[in-house]
Amino acid sequence: GVATVIQFIIMAVQKERNERLAEFGTDLGIWMAKAARYQTAASNVKPWPWTDLD
Template sequence: MSDTPDPTPDPARGAPDARAAETRAVWARGGWMLVLLILFSIAQTLLVATAVLQFGWMLFTRAKNPHIADFGTRLGNWMAATARFQAVASDEKPFPWTEWK
C-alpha cells in the first residue's frame, strides 16, 4: 500500500472548489436568514399594531380604513415570502430584493 492519495477524484465528494463555494453559499444564506428572522419579528409587532389601529379606526368610524387594510395585506404577503425563504421552500428573497406586493 502506498501513502500517496488516489489521484482519481471521488464523484460523490465533488471538486474542492465547488464544495467550498457551496459552503460559502450556505453560510451566506444563513446570514440572510438571521437578518430576516429579526425583520420577521419586527413585522409581527407591526402586524399587531396594524390590527389594533384598524380595530380602533373601525370602532370610531364604523368602516375599515382601506390604507391600513392594504398595508396589512402587503405585510402578510411579505411575511409569507419570508417564511418560504426561511424554510428553504423558495430561493427568492422577499422585499427589498423583490417588489413590495
C-alpha cells in the same frame, strides 16, 4: 398586532375600515409568507427589498 388594534379603533369610531391600513396588512402578509418560505428553503425567491412585493 399594532395595526390590528389601530384598525379596530378606527372601525369602532368611524364604522368603516381604513383602506390604507387594510392594504398594509395585505402587503405585510405577502412579505411574511415570502420571508418564511425563503428562510425555510422552500423557495429561492428573496423577500422585499431584494424583489418586488407583488
